[in-house]
Amino acid sequence: MSFLYHHKLMNLCTCNFSGSYHQAAVTTELNRQFNLSTEHGQTVKVCEIVAVHKTEDEADAQARKTVLVVFAVSYVRRTRQHLWRCADVTFHCADQQICEQWVQVINEQLSLLTNRPKNLLVYINPYGGKRRGERIYEQKVAPVFRQAGIFTDVIVTERANHARDHLKMEANLDDYDGVVCVGGDGMFSEILHGLVTRIQTDHGVDQNQPDAELVPCSLRIGIIPAGSTDCICFATQGTNDPVTSALHIVVGDSQPMDVCSVHHNGVFLKYSVSLLGYGFYGDVLTDSERNRWLGPARYDLSGFKTFLSHNYYGGTVSFLPADDNVGHPRDKLQCRSGDRGWNVIHGKFIAINSASMSCACPRSPKGLSPSAHLADGTTDLILVRKCSRLDFFRHLLRHTNNDDQFDHWFVEVHRVRKFRFEPWHPDLAPLEDASEHPESPDLSPISSLQETYDDRTAESSWNCDGEILHHTAIQVSVQCQLIRLFARGIEEQQDAEVAV
Numbered sequence: 094m095s096f097l098y099h100h101k102l103m104n105l106c107t108c109n110f111s112g113s114y115h116q117a118a119v120t121t122e123l124n125r126q127f128n129l130s131t132e133h134g135q136t137v138k139v140c141e142i143v144a145v146h147k148t149e150d151e152a153d154a155q156a157r158k159t160v161l162v163v164f165a166v167s168y169v170r171r172t173r174q175h176l177w178r179c180a181d182v183t184f185h186c187a188d189q190q191i192c193e194q195w196v197q198v199i200n201e202q203l204s205l206l207t208n209r210p211k212n213l214l215v216y217i218n219p220y221g222g223k224r225r226g227e228r229i230y231e232q233k234v235a236p237v238f239r240q241a242g243i244f245t246d247v248i249v250t251e252r253a254n255h256a257r258d259h260l261k262m263e264a265n266l267d268d269y270d271g272v273v274c275v276g277g278d279g280m281f282s283e284i285l286h287g288l289v290t291r292i293q294t295d296h297g298v299d300q301n302q303p304d305a306e307l308v309p310c311s312l313r314i315g316i317i318p319a320g321s322t323d324c325i326c327f328a329t330q331g332t333n334d335p336v337t338s339a340l341h342i343v344v345g346d347s348q349p350m351d352v353c354s355v356h357h358n359g360v361f362l363k364y365s366v367s368l369l370g371y372g373f374y375g376d377v378l379t380d381s382e383r384n385r386w387l388g389p390a391r392y393d394l395s396g397f398k399t400f401l402s403h404n405y406y407g408g409t410v411s412f413l414p415a416d417d418n419v420g421h422p423r424d425k426l427q428c429r430s431g432d433r434g435w436n437v438i439h440g441k442f443i444a445i446n447s448a449s450m451s452c453a454c455p456r457s458p459k460g461l462s463p464s465a466h467l468a469d470g471t472t473d474l475i476l477v478r479k480c481s482r483l484d485f486f487r488h489l490l491r492h493t494n495n496d497d498q499f500d501h502w503f504v505e506v507h508r509v510r511k512f513r514f515e516p517w518h519p520d521l522a523p524l525e526d527a528s529e530h531p532e533s534p535d536l537s538p539i540s541s542l543q544e545t546y547d548d549r550t551a552e553s554s555w556n557c558d559g560e561i562l563h564h565t566a567i568q569v570s571v572q573c574q575l576i577r578l579f580a581r582g583i584e585e586q587q588d589a590e591v592a593v
């Protein structure tokens with residue numbers, strides 16, 4: 094008998110068997126990666142099969158006037174730009190027993206994939222982004238989970254911090270293999286805080302100790318993008334598409350990720366996984382909160398306004414470079430305990446950004462720091478000093494094209510493990526910043542906007558993954574691989590099939 098590839102009636106390669114086809118042979122075939130040898134040479138890996146099920150194909154059976162048994166394999170198909178879709182390939186055969194054997198063996202093989210989640214706790218923010226969280230989940234994600242046989246408990250949040258508090262205090266984490274967040278970066282931040290805090294509490298770890306060794310979370314987090322920026326989702330899978338996210342969850346992907354802990358004078362403030370931004374991105378966020386009703390467009394409006402304000406802020410940044418532990422045999426640094434190798438920079442800054450991942454998002458497909466790594470225990474500290482509006486505009490523009498946004502006299506970038514920021518105290522602030530470029534004329538005529546601006550007293554706020562921090566003096570420390578996502582990082586572009 095032969096298995097027929099639906100529509101094109103292709104023989105399933107090496108499966109042209111007659112008589113009884115015993116289970117071991119089927120397993121061997123599967124172990125050989127389940128080759129659907131079509132004219133396109135397509136291969137489906139067992140680990141990318143979503144589900145297998147017997148189906149009816151009466152119309153086809155009538156047309157051929159034979160009784161055909163049919164089973165369908167749903168699998169992950171890559172389309173363009175890191176988009177994944179669930180595709181079906183249907184097999185026909187005349188022998189019911191063989192058909193059942195195939196279904197059984199494929200299911201057995203799938204059950205051996207222990208990285209796949211079986212029970213998930215899902216939180217939906219109905220107010221994130223364009224307020225489509227519930228619809229996105231019901232229409233695009235729930236059917237994929239159902240098909241893959243995943244059980245879910247779904248909670249639609251009723252207030253801000255509902256998900257965080259539920260995870261922190263109520264949820265029975267033993268019941269689940271993962272937590273799914275339907276929303277944007279702010280909603281992800283809730284899940285992150287709920288989960289990390291819960292694990293530390295359960296293990297008696299005090300988060301207020303900046304040097305505490307935090308306990309990594311065993312539960313993975315899935316992100317179904319339904320927010321305004323969706324940077325964490327975009328930067329970890331290359332697209333902000335709900336179906337793609339659902340499929341990364343189904344196949345049980347695992348991507349470790351660094352988390353920055355932020356303290357103020359020894360008191361824990363927040364965790365961050367993407368952007369910690371003072372100055373420009375802090376001001377954009379503060380302004381945008383007043384215009385939440387505008388949805389994602391609020392960031393463009395506030396970005397434009399903040400750009401025109403052209404504020405800069407005095408302060409001192411100290412950081413511990415990532416390569417400090419390497420040293421040099423002639424650096425005269427003897428082996429002693431305590432913090433060594435801290436660099437200190439005083440200056441007036443338009444922006445101080447710490448990017449723990451690329452922060453790629455639809456607004457900036459390569460992100461704030463295109464080469465930042467997700468799980469290397471470091472964050473990229475980007476210092477944008479006071480410069481003209483035109484220069485800052487050029488710098489921003491380079492986030493949208495292939496030019497190097499760090500290649501400006503007023504921008505420097507350091508890969509660090511820890512950093513601190515201290516705003517200048519008004520009485521102690523130097524009158525002039527020696528680091529300013531001698532030739533940095535402000536070419537724009539908008540200086541009247543700054544009449545009341547005093548850079549010795551002005552303070553910005555920190556944008557911590559889209560949440561405002563209420564302290565400006567902060568200490569930041571990267572916690573290497575504290576959490577894991579249902580993701581695999583951005584895949585090298587493969588020869589994607591064109592969607593039909």
Ligand SMILES: CCCCCCCCCCCCC/C=C/[C@@H](O)[C@H](CO)NC(=O)CCCCCCCCCCCCCCC
Nearest residue numbers: 278322324367368392396397400452457489490492558559
């Ligand atoms: C000339 C065009 C330049 C466009 C430059 C775009 C750079 C965009 C870089 C985006 C980086 C996002 C980092 C992710 C941060 C998230 O944790 C956080 C929470 O979701 N999102 C934001 O804070 C939301 C941050 C949103 C920031 C939007 C900034 C828009 C700037 C617009 C400047 C306009 C200048 C026009 C002059 C004529």
Ligand SMILES: Nc1ncnc2c1ncn2[C@@H]1O[C@H](COP(=O)(O)OP(=O)(O)OP(=O)(O)O)[C@@H](O)[C@H]1O
Nearest residue numbers: 221222250251252276277278279280320321322323
């Ligand atoms: N039921 C709710 N009512 C009001 N606010 C909520 C509710 N559930 C969650 N939130 C809060 O809504 C805020 C924004 O949510 P979310 O991150 O999902 O969308 P966004 O801000 O539009 O997107 P992004 O963070 O990607 O820019 C979060 O800070 C979250 O705490």
Ligand SMILES: [Ca+2]
Nearest residue numbers: 449466467471
């Ligand atoms: Ca990193």
